[in-house]
Amino acid sequence: MSQRPAALLILLSMLGHAAADDAIKTRPLKPTPQNSSDAAADGEWSNDGPPRLLSLPADPAAAMAAGIDRFLLEKLDAADNARQQYWQDADAVAENVRFLSRQLGLEPERYPADLQWESPPLRTSDRFEVHAVRWPVLSHPAPPSVTEPGTPAGLQLQPSLWGEGLLWLPRKANGSSVVMLSHDGEPSLWSDPIADDQRDRCEALAAQGFTVLEVATTGHDRIQHGGAKLPRREYLNRAAFELGRTLVGYEIQTVQSAIDWLAQQPAASEAADAKVILAGWGEGGRTALISAAIEPRIDLTIVAGYFGPCDRVWQEPADRNVFGLQNRFADAELAAAIAPRKLVIQTEPRFALEESGDAGASPATWQSPSRDEAQQEFDRIANVLTAIGQPAGTPAHAKLISDKTSDLLNDIICPALDLQVPPAVAVKYAKTEASEAAATDKRNAIDRRARRLAMIDRHTQALLEESEYERGAFMNLGHSRTIANNAHNKLDTSSPAAYEKSVERFRKIFREQVVGWYDQPKLPANPRSLQSYKGTGWTGHDVVLDVFPNVFAYGVLLVPDNIPAGEQRPVVVCQHGLEGQPRDTFADNHRAYHDYAAKLAEAGYIVFAPQNPYKGKDAFRTLQRKSYPVGKTLFSIIASQHQQILDWLKTIPSVDPQRIAFYGLSYGGKSAMRLPALLPDYCLSICSADFNDWVWKNASTRARYSYIGTGEYEIYEFGLGKTFNYAEMAALIAPRPFMVERGHYDGVGPDDRVAKEFAKARFLYAARLKLPERCEIEWFDGPHMINAVGSFEFLDRHLRSGDETPLPPKN
Numbered sequence: 001m002s003q004r005p006a007a008l009l010i011l012l013s014m015l016g017h018a019a020a021d022d023a024i025k026t027r028p029l030k031p032t033p034q035n036s037s038d039a040a041a042d043g044e045w046s047n048d049g050p051p052r053l054l055s056l057p058a059d060p061a062a063a064m065a066a067g068i069d070r071f072l073l074e075k076l077d078a079a080d081n082a083r084q085q086y087w088q089d090a091d092a093v094a095e096n097v098r099f100l101s102r103q104l105g106l107e108p109e110r111y112p113a114d115l116q117w118e119s120p121p122l123r124t125s126d127r128f129e130v131h132a133v134r135w136p137v138l139s140h141p142a143p144p145s146v147t148e149p150g151t152p153a154g155l156q157l158q159p160s161l162w163g164e165g166l167l168w169l170p171r172k173a174n175g176s177s178v179v180m181l182s183h184d185g186e187p188s189l190w191s192d193p194i195a196d197d198q199r200d201r202c203e204a205l206a207a208q209g210f211t212v213l214e215v216a217t218t219g220h221d222r223i224q225h226g227g228a229k230l231p232r233r234e235y236l237n238r239a240a241f242e243l244g245r246t247l248v249g250y251e252i253q254t255v256q257s258a259i260d261w262l263a264q265q266p267a268a269s270e271a272a273d274a275k276v277i278l279a280g281w282g283e284g285g286r287t288a289l290i291s292a293a294i295e296p297r298i299d300l301t302i303v304a305g306y307f308g309p310c311d312r313v314w315q316e317p318a319d320r321n322v323f324g325l326q327n328r329f330a331d332a333e334l335a336a337a338i339a340p341r342k343l344v345i346q347t348e349p350r351f352a353l354e355e356s357g358d359a360g361a362s363p364a365t366w367q368s369p370s371r372d373e374a375q376q377e378f379d380r381i382a383n384v385l386t387a388i389g390q391p392a393g394t395p396a397h398a399k400l401i402s403d404k405t406s407d408l409l410n411d412i413i414c415p416a417l418d419l420q421v422p423p424a425v426a427v428k429y430a431k432t433e434a435s436e437a438a439a440t441d442k443r444n445a446i447d448r449r450a451r452r453l454a455m456i457d458r459h460t461q462a463l464l465e466e467s468e469y470e471r472g473a474f475m476n477l478g479h480s481r482t483i484a485n486n487a488h489n490k491l492d493t494s495s496p497a498a499y500e501k502s503v504e505r506f507r508k509i510f511r512e513q514v515v516g517w518y519d520q521p522k523l524p525a526n527p528r529s530l531q532s533y534k535g536t537g538w539t540g541h542d543v544v545l546d547v548f549p550n551v552f553a554y555g556v557l558l559v560p561d562n563i564p565a566g567e568q569r570p571v572v573v574c575q576h577g578l579e580g581q582p583r584d585t586f587a588d589n590h591r592a593y594h595d596y597a598a599k600l601a602e603a604g605y606i607v608f609a610p611q612n613p614y615k616g617k618d619a620f621r622t623l624q625r626k627s628y629p630v631g632k633t634l635f636s637i638i639a640s641q642h643q644q645i646l647d648w649l650k651t652i653p654s655v656d657p658q659r660i661a662f663y664g665l666s667y668g669g670k671s672a673m674r675l676p677a678l679l680p681d682y683c684l685s686i687c688s689a690d691f692n693d694w695v696w697k698n699a700s701t702r703a704r705y706s707y708i709g710t711g712e713y714e715i716y717e718f719g720l721g722k723t724f725n726y727a728e729m730a731a732l733i734a735p736r737p738f739m740v741e742r743g744h745y746d747g748v749g750p751d752d753r754v755a756k757e758f759a760k761a762r763f764l765y766a767a768r769l770k771l772p773e774r775c776e777i778e779w780f781d782g783p784h785m786i787n788a789v790g791s792f793e794f795l796d797r798h799l800r801s802g803d804e805t806p807l808p809p810k811n
Contacts, residue, residue, distance in 0.1 A: 056530070056542055060554045061581060061615035065623060067550040068613055068637055072626040074550075076311055079326045079630050086328045087387045093337055096328050100337075101294055103322050103718075105245030110253055111136035111159050113260035117167055122189060124430040126171070128206035130189065133167040133213070137250075137257040138459065141466040160459045163254040164452065166190065166214040168202045174209030175271025177262040178413075179255055181284025183305070183351050187214035190445050198281075201408045208409065208422050210277075211265065213258050217251050217287065218452060220317060220353055225701065226709015228360025232453055237319035238708050239460045239699040243467055244719035247319050250456060252291045259297055275299040275417055279408070282306060282351030282368065286320070293329075293337040300416050301338060302408070305348035307331050307400075308369025308377050314625040317353055318362040323718035324631030332380035335398055339385060342416045343398040346406065347374045360711035362625070363618065371402050457701055464699045467721035475506055475728050477764045493768040496735040507732050510724055511678055514717060516632030518640050522547055525648045529557070535586070537561050538601035543608075545644050553641040555610035556582040558601040563654050570659035570799035571606045571649055572597075573642075573682070577666030577689075579617075582609035592665060592689070596786045605795070606655060610645060612638055614667050624714035633717060638671065639678045646681045658683060659799050665689050665786055666748075677732035684798050685733050686791050687726075688741035689784045691777075692749040693757045695721045705749045727760035730775075734765060737774040737798045741791050743782040751779075774798075 057063035086096055117131035124130075136159030144156040166187040180198065184191070188198035202212045220231040230238075237247040259276055268274045277300045280288030285306030292301035310330040313320055335343055349368045357363025369377070381395045399416070406412055414421050472478070476489040492502035511517045523546040533540025538558045545553040563569060574585045574597035584590045585597035586609060601607045613634065614620050624634045650657035661684040664672040669690025676682035692705075698716055700706045707715045730738050738761065742754055758777050765775035778790030 056544075056554075061611050061613065062619065064552065064554060064611060064613050065616050065619050067552060068623055069619075069626070070550040071548055071637075072623060072632075075630055075632075076314070076326065076626060080311070080330070083326070083328060083330070083333065084387065087333065087336070087384050090389050092388055096333070097294060097337055099328055100290070100325070103246075103324055104249035104252065104290070104294075105240065105243075105719075106249050106253060106294070107138055109139075110257050110260065111139050113257060113264055115167070115258075115261040122166070125207075126428045126430075127425070128168050128170045128203075128427075130202075131167045131169060132164075134162050134164045135257055135261055137161045137163050137254050141459070141463045142469075160455075160462055161250060161254075162455060163257055164216045164448065165258075166202075168206035168210075168212035168214075170206050170209045170211060172209055173211055173265070173267035175267040175269075175274035176209075176277065177211040177213065177259075177265075177268065177275075178205050178277040178279060179258055179262075180212065180214045181217060181251075181255070181278075181280035181287050182214070183282030183284055185217035185219040185283070186445070186449075187216055190216070190448065192445055203427055204407075204409050205413075207425050207427050210409075211262060211267070213262065215251075215255060215258060216448070216452060217254075217284065218247060218456070219449070220283075220355070222359075222361070223453065226704070226706070228709045228711060230359075230361050230709075231317065231319075231355060232449075233317060233319040234355075234361060234713075235708070236453065236456050236460070238713075238716055239457075239464065239701060241323075241716045241718055242695060242699040243460065243463045243721035244723075245460070245463065246322060247456070248287055248290065248322070250459075251287050252294060255287070255291045256295055259295065263297065277302070277413060277417075280304065280306070281348070283353070289331065289334050292341070292343070293334045296341070298338075298341060300342040300344070300413065302344045302346065302412060304346040304404070305351040305368040307335075307345040307347075308373040310377075310629075313629050314622065315364065316366045317355060317364040318625070318713060320366075321625060321628045323628050326629035327631050330380075331377050332384055335378075335381045335395070336384040336388070339390070339395065339397040341397060344412050344416050345374060345378060345398065345400045346404065346412070347371045347400070347402045348404045350404070357618065360709070360713070362713040363622075374400060374402075460699070461701060464696065464721065467695055467699075468725075470722045471725055471728060474723050475731065477727055477731055477760050491731070491764075491768075493764070496769065496771070499735055499769060503732060503734070506728075507677065510729075510732060513631075514719060514723060515639065515674060515678060516627065516630075516636040517678075518548070518632070518636055520548065522640065522644055523549070525644055527648055532556070533558075533583075533587070535598050536602055538598070538607075540586070545641075545648055547641050547644045551637060551641070553610065553644050554582075555608050555645065556586070558586060558597060558607040558609070559654070560601055560604050560606065567654065568656035569604065569606045569654055570661065570795075571608060571655055572600050572795060572799075573645070573660065573662045573664075574600065574607055574609045575612060575662065575664030575668030575671050576609070577664075577668045579615050580666075580668070581615065582611055585609045592785045594786055594788060596663075596788045599788060600792070600795070603792070605799075606652075608645065608649060610642065612641075612668070612671060621712075621714040628718070634714065635671075635674050635678075639675060642675050643679055643681070646679060650681075657681075661795060661799060662686070663688070663791065663795070666784065673726055673729045673733075676736065676738075677729045680736075682736070684737040684739075684795070686739045686741060686794065688786055688791065689743065689746050690748060691726055691740040691742065691754055691758065693753040694726045696753065697749055705747070705753075726757050727764075730761035731764055734761075735769055735771055735774065737794070738765070739775070739791060739794045740777040741787055742777055742779050743785060743787065744779060745782060746784045748784065 115133055115135040117133040121129040121131050138161040139157040140160040188195040205212050218232050220233055222229045276298050278288045278298045279302035281304045285303040289303045292298045351368040353366040355361050355364035378400045386392045410421050492498040525545040527545055529541045529543045532542045538560050541557045543557050547553050576584045585593050586595055589595055597607045597609050627633050649655050662672050662676050662682045663686040665688045669687040672685045672687040676685035698707050701708050762775050766772035780787045
């Protein structure tokens with residue numbers, strides 16, 4: 001072994017010693033016992049002297065994902081106790097309901113009530129008529145280009161989102177109304193076959209003078225889009241989620257708009273004791289429960305076959321995962337928010353949902369809670385109410401029943417609202433019951449589902465078009481004319497120091513509300529290493545660092561040979577992409593990476609190639625689903641891992657702590673947009689083969705580049721459309737140097753979209769900050785890969801101070 005300089009000896013004494021092969025290859029490692037979860041996660045290491053890694057897991061990425069999985073499950077379990085901090089006084093209810101409305105993406109204004117119905121009626125009897133109806137819910141999201149004085153704002157735009165359903169209109173209305181939501185989304189007479197139990201309920205209520213409106217919602221049956229076959233609800237929720245909305249939020253506002261119209265009817269306004277009742281079964285029960293927590297005009301809510309524990313929401317259909325909901329709400333908290341209005345919970349174990357997860361859909365399973373599960377959650381309602389100052393004991397406003405054969409009117413509605421049970425009546429139908437209109441309506445069922453899907457999709461795509469203006473109102477990257485009147489979106493570009501101060505409030509939003517941040521103390525890094533690679537002029541070490549309980553960071557440190565004593569070198573963190581591993585960046589001449597990490601080490605840079613946990617398909621994608629309920633994402637974990645990596649790198653004597661740069665490809669490029677934006681310790685960022693109009697790529701249902709029709713169901717981040725596209729993320733990196741590496745034939749997106757988004761970042765750097773040399777893009781004639789030409793020059797220009805010994809030339 002050749003004589004090593006003193007600085008390198010210090011580094012190696014810290015990392016641990018082991019002989020390395022001459023060629024670039026993985027050193028044979030002792031197998032890790034498969035029956036030990038700790039050993040599988042951390043490998044084996046020695047405390048005899050400086051910590052030394054003796055073995056790695058057979059698959060470090062799999063071990064990492066398994067540890068993160070355990071960590072996240074513990075966080076979900078802890079959410080039940082942590083939730084109590086948000087329910088401590090009487091004012092908590094209103095604040096929590098506002099939070100719920102924000103996380104559901106409810107729009108502040110609905111379209112003025114205007115229910116329209118078709119003629120002739122589908123059914124007629126001596127007591128009621130049944131009409132197919134529709135009503136406007138939300139306007140087109142863009143504001144009107146010209147405003148007419150004296151005209152309500154909502155009327156100056158065409159409706160964009162409509163509700164549809166069946167109206168059972170009594171001939172002698174009693175003023176009260178019942179809104180119904182079915183499990184599969186279809187009103188009774190539109191179901192195939194007709195839902196007899198729901199039809200019987202509607203007949204009984206309408207015959208007694210109740211106005212009944214069955215609201216059509218979206219079911220879980222699959223549709224084909226791109227290369228994926230997705231449940232309708234998941235398909236529609238993907239784009240909405242990226243834009244800060246949700247499918248259930250659309251449905252809740254559809255219910256609210258229906259109540260707007262019902263409340264205006266003469267019978268309702270004239271009757272002193274008129275009531276609004278909302279009833280839902282299965283999936284409809286979930287929508288009813290959340291709607292009632294938000295809408296104070298609902299006097300009685302009936303939830304059948306849904307209410308129970310929510311600790312496994314990540315296993316349920318993807319559209320149910322409301323970002324951050326578990327921090328403040330489970331079903332008991334939703335029930336508490338309804339008080340003192342009435343709530344009846346009926347256990348019906350007959351509803352179930354199952355999604356295999358093939359063909360691009362998120363795997364999912366859900367079964368109606370059992371009586372015991374419902375009782376367990378029901379008992380918590382009293383605890384929540386007591387915490388906010390209500391009398392202790394069984395909640396006075398809520399009741400749990402288990403007899404699914406209970407008559408809706410006589411056994412549930414009348415007792416709950418203290419109404420007298422009416423005498424039974426016989427309904428006499430007219431001869432038109434099986435009319436041609438009814439037969440035609442049945443033939444149109446598929447057309448209605450298609451129309452509803454297209455309508456919600458088009459509304460979300462209009463939101464996507466409008467999102468650029470939403471982001472401009474949120475953060476001003478451009479001219480002064482785009483600064484909001486109250487200047488809350490202003491960035492101070494008078495100097496780099498002023499800019500750094502003004503951008504910090506946006507970083508806080510990105511960190512806490514978009515990505516999510518674990519503010520718990522990290523464990524001591526406890527670094528352990530194994531010398532495992534030998535390259536041309538450098539030596540590689542496997543390194544493991546502790547982060548949180550069950551969470552570790554792993555990567556390979558490439559150290560140039562012959563670093564002079566006392567010299568501090570810049571570091572480049574080289575990040576692999578989807579399903580990758582650290583050695584992809586420096587070994588075997590991978591077609592996408594071209595050994596760029598090894599070339600940087602040969603050029604004299606210290607290099608660290610981390611393992612990020614996006615490897616293992618569903619094994620890592622479900623980590624995202626377990627993060628969402630507590631307001632976190634996969635990058636919440638990755639950012640903590642990288643902060644630990646940064647803190648550790650800065651302790652190495654040969655590392656200049658002020659010159660640690662990030663350079664990532666593909667999913668590593670996605671990391672290059674988020675990690676330096678979150679972690680100011682990264683002095684520079686290069687995004688390769690990923691920079692894009694990211695919101696468009698995630699939310700467009702028309703673009704062939706979109707993720708909507710793929711199996712990457714973890715890719716969506718709540719509310720980016722309102723806040724941070726890639727230009728805004730670049731603004732969080734500024735004024736630090738930022739570069740994009742872009743191949744003309746890279747399939748992540750077209751050049752024009754990349755150029756448009758980059759132009760916003762370039763304008764900020766060059767025109768406003770007057771730092772054009774710090775923001776560059778290299779276009780090259782190639783595919784999805786590291787080009788390592790302009791990017792290497794960019795690194796040299798910004799990382800080589802000129803004070804250290806000249807680095808050897810690159811090959």
